[in-house]
Amino acid sequence: MRRGREARLQIFKFRSIQSSISVAFSFLILGSIAITSLISYQLSADAVEGNSEHYISEIIQQVNSNIQSYITNMENIGMLALTNKDVKYYISSTSFIRDEERRPYEKRISDLFQSILITRKDIASIMVFGYNGRFVSDRRITSLNENTKIEEQPWYQRARAEGGKSVITAPHVQNILQNEYRWVVSLSKELKSADGITGDGIFLVDLNLSVINEICNQIKLGQRGYVFIVDKDGNIVYHPQQKLITSNLKTELIDQVKSAGSGSFVTGEGNNKKIYSIQETHFGWKIVGVAYVSELIANQYQIKLSYFLWTILALVIALYLSFTISRHLSRPIKVLQSSMKQVEKGNFDIRSEISSENEIGQLGRAFNMMVGRIDDLMNQLIQNEEFKRKSEMKLLEAQINPHFLYNTLDSIIWMAERKKHEEVVLMTSSLANLFRAIIHKNEETVPVRVELEHITNYLQIQKLRYKDKLDFTIDVDPDILEHHIPKIILQPIVENAIYHGLKNKLEPGVIQITGMGHGETIVFVVADNGVGIEQDKLDQLLKAKNRTTMKGIGVSNVDERIKLYGNEYGLSFNSERWVGTEVTIVVPLGARKGAADGT
Numbered sequence: 056m057r058r059g060r061e062a063r064l065q066i067f068k069f070r071s072i073q074s075s076i077s078v079a080f081s082f083l084i085l086g087s088i089a090i091t092s093l094i095s096y097q098l099s100a101d102a103v104e105g106n107s108e109h110y111i112s113e114i115i116q117q118v119n120s121n122i123q124s125y126i127t128n129m130e131n132i133g134m135l136a137l138t139n140k141d142v143k144y145y146i147s148s149t150s151f152i153r154d155e156e157r158r159p160y161e162k163r164i165s166d167l168f169q170s171i172l173i174t175r176k177d178i179a180s181i182m183v184f185g186y187n188g189r190f191v192s193d194r195r196i197t198s199l200n201e202n203t204k205i206e207e208q209p210w211y212q213r214a215r216a217e218g219g220k221s222v223i224t225a226p227h228v229q230n231i232l233q234n235e236y237r238w239v240v241s242l243s244k245e246l247k248s249a250d251g252i253t254g255d256g257i258f259l260v261d262l263n264l265s266v267i268n269e270i271c272n273q274i275k276l277g278q279r280g281y282v283f284i285v286d287k288d289g290n291i292v293y294h295p296q297q298k299l300i301t302s303n304l305k306t307e308l309i310d311q312v313k314s315a316g317s318g319s320f321v322t323g324e325g326n327n328k329k330i331y332s333i334q335e336t337h338f339g340w341k342i343v344g345v346a347y348v349s350e351l352i353a354n355q356y357q358i359k360l361s362y363f364l365w366t367i368l369a370l371v372i373a374l375y376l377s378f379t380i381s382r383h384l385s386r387p388i389k390v391l392q393s394s395m396k397q398v399e400k401g402n403f404d405i406r407s408e409i410s411s412e413n414e415i416g417q418l419g420r421a422f423n424m425m426v427g428r429i430d431d432l433m434n435q436l437i438q439n440e441e442f443k444r445k446s447e448m449k450l451l452e453a454q455i456n457p458h459f460l461y462n463t464l465d466s467i468i469w470m471a472e473r474k475k476h477e478e479v480v481l482m483t484s485s486l487a488n489l490f491r492a493i494i495h496k497n498e499e500t501v502p503v504r505v506e507l508e509h510i511t512n513y514l515q516i517q518k519l520r521y522k523d524k525l526d527f528t529i530d531v532d533p534d535i536l537e538h539h540i541p542k543i544i545l546q547p548i549v550e551n552a553i554y555h556g557l558k559n560k561l562e563p564g565v566i567q568i569t570g571m572g573h574g575e576t577i578v579f580v581v582a583d584n585g586v587g588i589e590q591d592k593l594d595q596l597l598k599a600k601n602r603t604t605m606k607g608i609g610v611s612n613v614d615e616r617i618k619l620y621g622n623e624y625g626l627s628f629n630s631e632r633w634v635g636t637e638v639t640i641v642v643p644l645g646a647r648k649g650a651a652d653g654t
Contacts, residue, residue: 078377079377084369084370084373084376084377085369085370085373088366088369088370088373089366092365092366108319108330108332111276111319111330111332111344111346112318112319112332112334112344114274114276114332114344115282115332115333115334115342115343115344116334118270118271118274118282118334118342118344119334119335119336119342121270122267122270122284122336122340122342123336123337123338125266125267125270126221126223126242126336126338129178129242129260129262130221130242130244132171132175132178132181132260133221133242133244133258133260135171136167136168136171136181136183136258137244137246137258139164139167141160141163141164141167142164142167142183142191143246143255144160145157145160145161145164145183145185145189145191146183146184146185146186146187146189146191146246146255146256147185147187147248147255147256148187157189160191161191162195164183164191165191165192165193165194165195168181168191168192168193169193171193172193176265177262177263177264177265177266178260178261178262178263179229179237179239179261179262179263180192180193180194180229180232180237180239180259180260180261181193181259181260181261182197182231182258182259182261183246183256183257183258183259184205184211184256184257184259185246185255185256186254186255186256187255187256189256192232197232198232198233198234199231199232199233200230200231200232200233201233203230203231205231208231209224209227210222210224210241210243210259211243211257211259213243214243214244214245214257214258214259215245215254215257217244217245218245218254219244219245219247219254220244221242221243221244221338222242222243222244223240223241223242223286223338223339223340224240224241224242224243224286225240225286225288225290225291225292226238226239226240226264226290226291226292226293227239227240227241229241229261237261237263238263238264239261239262239263239264240261240262240264240267240292241259241260241261241262242259242260242261242262243257243258243259243260244257244258245257245258246258264293267284267292267293268293271283271284271293271295272295274344276344276345276346276350277346277347277350278347278350279347279350280344280345280346280347280350281294281295281296281344281345282295282342282343282344282345283295283307283343283345284340284341284342284343285309285312285313285340285341285343286339286340286341287313287339287340287341289309289310289312289313291307291309292340294307307343308322308331311331312331312333312341312343313341315331315333316333316335317333317334317335318332318333319331319332319333321348326347326349327347328347328348328349329345329346329347329348330344330345330346330347330348331343331344331345332344332345332346387415387416387419388415390407390419391407391415391418391419391422394406394407394422394426395422398426398429403426403427403429403430403433404430405426406423406426406427407419407420407422407423463482463486463516463520466482466519466520467479467482467483467486470482470519478519481515481519482515482516482519485512485513485515485516485519486512486516488508488509488512489509489512489513489516498542499541499542500539500540500541500542501539501540501542502536502537502538502539502540503531503535503536503537503538503539503540503570503577504536504537505542506540506542506543506544506545507529507531507536507545509542509543509545509546510529510545510546510549510568511529513546513549513550514527514529514549514566517553523563524557524560524563524564525553525557525563525564525565525566526563526564526565526566527565527566527567527568528565528566528567528568529568529569530567530568530569530570531568531569531570531571531579532570532571532572534572535570535571535572535577535644538572538577538644538645539645540577540642541613541616541617541642543613544579544613544616544617544640544642545568545579545581545640547610547612547613548581548610548613548626548638548640549566549568549581551610552566552581552583552585552636552638553566553583555585555586555588556583556585556586556587556588556635556636557583557584557585559586560584560585560586564583564584564585565583565584566581566582566583567580567581567582567583568580568581569582572644574644575643575644576624576641576642576643576644577641577642577643577644578639578640578641579639579640579642580637580638580639580640581637581638581640582635582636582637582638583635583636584634584635585635585636586632586633587630587631587632587633587634587635587636588628588630588632588636589632593628593630610626613626613640614626617640617641617642620642620643621643623641624641624642624643625640625641626638626639626640627639627641
């Protein structure tokens with residue numbers, strides 16, 4: 056988890072502060088614009104949706120008014136029939152009427168009903184069923200379906216139960232007439248007697264839904280919106296896709312419509328988000344308008360495009376402003392950075408020219424003070440190092456072990472007393488050459504040839520002192536004899552080998568010195584067959600600066616002087632207890648005078 060967090064943070068890291076400021080400003084402005092645009096669009100969409108709901112509600116109210124007016128008109132037609140004296144007498148009389156007396160009544164009533172049907176194409180049939188068993192319709196010759204019992208029909212039972220109130224049924228197949236099966240909505244009502252208490256029969260009007268279809272089809276609620284009607288039991292009275300509803304290929308939220316009063320509710324998501332607007336009628340129907348929200352915003356695409364284009368424009372402006380501001384803020388920092396790079400290259404004369412009074416200006420002035428102080432310290436350090444280096448060289452030149460000089464002079468006296476004139480001459484000559492090599496022209500580097508003369512004289516003296524206990528060999532490639540190397544680098548190693556490796560050895564000791572060129576370097580190897588160096592002493596041999604080895608010139612001093620030419624040069628040790636020690640000295644090929652002090 057931590058690695059994942061670090062990886063995410065790594066994404067937001069930039070090489071320059073200008074990029075960081077630009078990206079930060081861009082994200083802040085873009086985020087603000089995006090949030091503002093989304094909120095504005097959502098508020099606009101909500102406002103449009105609210106207005107649309109109100110608009111749809113008004114449309115459905117108008118549809119409701121039209122349908123209620125239509126049903127009221129049908130009821131009025133029924134009242135026209137019911138107030139006719141022939142109809143009232145025919146269904147209310149309980150006295151026996153002969154056929155020749157009944158037919159004129161039936162003809163007059165049938166003609167009345169037919170005259171109504173001629174003016175109203177939406178009425179399928181008008182019929183009256185008396186409780187006295189008499190029946191009359193708009194047809195001159197009417198045959199009832201023998202398989203259908205009138206008293207069991209839902210419209211008949213409901214009208215009788217309502218006791219004079221109009222009853223409207225859901226669409227159904229009317230099958231009370233012989234060989235007629237019509238899809239109708241039935242409006243039925245009980246006919247009251249003169250006392251207004253008892254009933255005389257049931258009046259029935261079958262409507263073919265043409266007017267309702269026409270009213271609902273005229274309503275346009277977008278491309279996919281529509282209007283449908285349900286009764287109080289949840290049965291669909293009208294639906295523009297009635298066949299799909301009947302075959303269960305399409306469903307509606309009937310339960311929610313039944314439980315809801317006049318008002319609206321929203322359902323669905325995205326492009327299928329719909330508004331259901333509901334209006335109740337006084338006779339139990341509910342007029343429901345269904346509209347798709349995505350179609351209510353007529354210019355939804357234009358609004359989205361407008362918001363998108365404004366967002367892009369704002370982003371471009373934001374990027375330009377953030378880049379301009381970040382460049383203005385980061386310019387002094389870049390100037391300061393450029394000055395620092397010059398200091399890294401060793402130019403301590405550079406000064407920052409930042410003149411602002413803010414924190415960056417204060418930083419620039421502090422930088423100038425720091426660089427000036429560093430320049431002074433560097434000059435002082437160079438002077439101190441130069442003085443120190445010269446002092447160390449003089450110390451090395453003067454650091455001939457007094458004990459070595461005393462023993463050498465004592466050996467000369469001892470050989471002179473025994474009349475060994477040749478050995479006295481040889482030792483004295485070697486000692487003189489040794490001092491001559493040390494003070495050679497007061498230079499820091501000498502040819503390999505001079506360094507070999509110096510170490511040969513030194514070993515010659517030691518061999519005369521130790522007689523047969525010490526021997527040495529020098530094998531150096533003649534091609535490197537004229538190349539310059541730092542002086543006095545072999546004697547400290549050889550002296551260390553004699554006093555700590557061979558002096559305490561019972562058997563004769565041998566020191567071997569070899570030298571050869573290797574690429575751009577010269578490699579010397581000083582090997583002895585002495586007692587070796589213990590591992591803990593070997594680890595500490597070069598750790599202390601200017602450390603002197605008991606009775607000799609500092610080995611670590613030699614290493615430090617060589618490393619002035621580069622860390623790839625210097626000394627390395629390989630020792631095995633009671634077997635011997637091997638010291639490898641690597642110096643640059645042709646070291647120049649002054650190279651070590653940077654001139």
